[in-house]
Amino acid sequence: MRQSNLLIPTLREVPKEAEIKSHQLLLKAGYIRKLASGVYNFLPLGKKVLRKVEKIILEEMNRSGAQEVQMPTIQPAEIWEATGRWYTMGGELMRLKDRHNRPFALGATHEEVVTTLVKDEVTSYKKLPFTLYQIQNKFRDEQRPRFGLLRGREFLMKDAYSFHDSFESLDETYQALYDAYSRIFDRLNLNYRAVIADSGAMGGKDTHEFMVLSEVGEDIIAYSDTSDYAANIEMAPVADQGEKPDVQPKELEKVATPNVKTMQEVADYLGHTLAMGMKAIMFKVDGQFVLVVIRGDHEVNDVKLKNLYNADIVELATEEETRETVGAGFGSLGPVKLPDAVDVVADYAVQYLVNATCGANEDGYHFKNVQPERDFHVSHYADLRFIQEGDPSPDGQGTIEFAKGIEVGHIFKLGTLYAEKLGAEYLDHNGKSKPFIMGCYGIGVSRALAAVVEQFGDENGMNWPKEIRPFDIHLLNLNTKNDEQVELADQLYKQLQDDGFDVLYDDRKERPGVKFNDSDLIGIPYRFVIGKGASEGYIEFKHRQTGEQKDVKISELTQFIEQLRENE
Numbered sequence: 001m002r003q004s005n006l007l008i009p010t011l012r013e014v015p016k017e018a019e020i021k022s023h024q025l026l027l028k029a030g031y032i033r034k035l036a037s038g039v040y041n042f043l044p045l046g047k048k049v050l051r052k053v054e055k056i057i058l059e060e061m062n063r064s065g066a067q068e069v070q071m072p073t074i075q076p077a078e079i080w081e082a083t084g085r086w087y088t089m090g091g092e093l094m095r096l097k098d099r100h101n102r103p104f105a106l107g108a109t110h111e112e113v114v115t116t117l118v119k120d121e122v123t124s125y126k127k128l129p130f131t132l133y134q135i136q137n138k139f140r141d142e143q144r145p146r147f148g149l150l151r152g153r154e155f156l157m158k159d160a161y162s163f164h165d166s167f168e169s170l171d172e173t174y175q176a177l178y179d180a181y182s183r184i185f186d187r188l189n190l191n192y193r194a195v196i197a198d199s200g201a202m203g204g205k206d207t208h209e210f211m212v213l214s215e216v217g218e219d220i221i222a223y224s225d226t227s228d229y230a231a232n233i234e235m236a237p238v239a240d241q242g243e244k245p246d247v248q249p250k251e252l253e254k255v256a257t258p259n260v261k262t263m264q265e266v267a268d269y270l271g272h273t274l275a276m277g278m279k280a281i282m283f284k285v286d287g288q289f290v291l292v293v294i295r296g297d298h299e300v301n302d303v304k305l306k307n308l309y310n311a312d313i314v315e316l317a318t319e320e321e322t323r324e325t326v327g328a329g330f331g332s333l334g335p336v337k338l339p340d341a342v343d344v345v346a347d348y349a350v351q352y353l354v355n356a357t358c359g360a361n362e363d364g365y366h367f368k369n370v371q372p373e374r375d376f377h378v379s380h381y382a383d384l385r386f387i388q389e390g391d392p393s394p395d396g397q398g399t400i401e402f403a404k405g406i407e408v409g410h411i412f413k414l415g416t417l418y419a420e421k422l423g424a425e426y427l428d429h430n431g432k433s434k435p436f437i438m439g440c441y442g443i444g445v446s447r448a449l450a451a452v453v454e455q456f457g458d459e460n461g462m463n464w465p466k467e468i469r470p471f472d473i474h475l476l477n478l479n480t481k482n483d484e485q486v487e488l489a490d491q492l493y494k495q496l497q498d499d500g501f502d503v504l505y506d507d508r509k510e511r512p513g514v515k516f517n518d519s520d521l522i523g524i525p526y527r528f529v530i531g532k533g534a535s536e537g538y539i540e541f542k543h544r545q546t547g548e549q550k551d552v553k554i555s556e557l558t559q560f561i562e563q564l565r566e567n568e
């Protein structure tokens with residue numbers, strides 16, 4: 001393609017709202033343009049790369065045996081009311097009315113649609129298992145869209161749904177798609193880890209997230225420094241690993257602690273370590289007050305609390321609710337002498353504390369020498385804290401380290417939840433009606449594209465891996481006033497295309513500096529420059545990735561490029 005005909009509006013400066021590399025580069029190189037907050041146009045180069053990412057996904061999904069479909073984006077409220085999500089999804093679900101004033105949702109995901117479709121079309125176990133997938137824009141009205149394509153309000157997703165008459169069959173498909181995802185992210189050259197994850201509101205059991213390691217990732221991955229264990233920190237279990245120190249328990253003592261609020265201030269004031277203090281946090285779990293007690297140097301993991309109670313809603317109690325219930329504010333809470341209405345649960349590590357301190361449930365007072373079971377009772381001990389760096393890896397091999405991750409994929413074993421809610425059943429081999437067992441599998445397609453830019457981009461621009469580069473070669477003619485140079489450039493452009501290369505030909509009447517800047521920004525791996533050396537039969541080659549530069553004889557150009565291709 002001749003660059004003079006293409007819409008590639010590169011920028012010298014970048015809008016200050018673009019905080020991260022992928023957002024800055026995609027804007028600067030003219031790949032995307034914002035229409036509204038979290039809503040983007042893909043310009044020709046962006047669309048070309050997006051198509052190549054889709055192509056890889058299509059190939060690997062088809063190879064896994066999944067069948068491509070296309071489901072509607074506008075979805076009648078009735079099916080979302082049937083699963084209850086019309087009510088449980090807040091403002092994030094975008095809703096609209098049709099001309100008859102009937103309520104619709106804009107597709108945030110398609111469990112309701114696909115289950116309704118299959119309910120009407122599949123009635124026999126003989127048709128199971130099968131997997132349907134689509135690549136389509138999704139709409140989620142994020143509270144705070146940010147980071148460009150990483151968290152948008154309209155974004156491209158590949159979503160797949162599998163249907164089974166047994167959990168063994170679901171396990172097979174889950175593994176097949178796990179492998180397909182691995183091939184997809186390998187072909188994108190992404191540095192990713194598949195991590196054990198939490199299924200969030202989806203229920204079901206096993207789920208894995210595919211995380212691209214990146215400092216701008218919003219998720220934290222806990223991984224072992226020796227084995228391949230990796231889990232989203234929300235999920236990573238912490239073993240009950242303590243033991244009672246052989247210290248004599250002292251008498252419980254109430255002490256005045258005026259104006260000390262934080263755990264550290266209490267520890268300093270009473271002269272002990274953070275780990276000897278008990279942190280008590282009041283939650284509302286499906287509306288019920290629960291006091292969670294953990295060691296002062298640990299953090300409560302609210303996802304584990306939610307899973308412990310199998311709850312729908314877990315939220316922090318407000319200070320006034322807490323004061324009404326316990327009679328004290330946040331800085332003075334503790335498990336000793338609590339009203340019965342409050343359920344108390346504690347992290348495993350609390351049971352091994354001796355002579356600890358905790359809030360006295362009276363402002364300005366704490367207890368010293370607190371003894372679990374002697375001075376307070378918990379309804380149960382559980383794994384309620386976030387794993388920390390240095391903790392033993394849950395698989396028993398090595399110790400845990402942290403990394404930030406961008407979630408580009410998430411696969412779930414859903415079970416029968418959606419089929420039951422929508423009455424989607426099939427007749428099994430005994431003629432008995434059963435709800436479908438399902439799995440669902442997502443990839444953030446536009447997010448994966450941005451993750452590639454995060455991983456490969458540098459301060460001058462992008463660096464596309466082989467399979468998704470927008471063009472194979474960037475051909476720059478530096479002097480459009482010199483006729484024979486233009487003649488040579490046009491001829492090389494034609495020859496390279498005849499040799500089967502997809503060439504972006506910068507034939508614009510622009511200064512060389514502009515052409516070099518734009519070429520670095522656009523990030524096509526191989527650049528050929530027709531400049532002064534042309535009259536002596538040479539053109540200049542530059543490798544965008546390695547920075548390698550050399551003069552290539554025009555007569556040897558084709559072999560040179562063949563060589564490049566072999567080394568790819």
Ligand SMILES: O=C(C[C@@H]1CCCCN1)Cn1cnc2cc(Cl)c(F)cc2c1=O
Pocket residue numbers: 085089092093094108109110111139140141158159160202410440441442443
């Ligand atoms: O999307 C999933 C599960 C899987 C992921 C893979 C592809 C199929 N769906 C989870 N999820 C996330 N955010 C949502 C936001 C809104 Cl507003 C909604 F209405 C529903 C969902 C929602 O269900």
Ligand SMILES: [Mg+2]
Pocket residue numbers: 209407409410
């Ligand atoms: Mg997810």
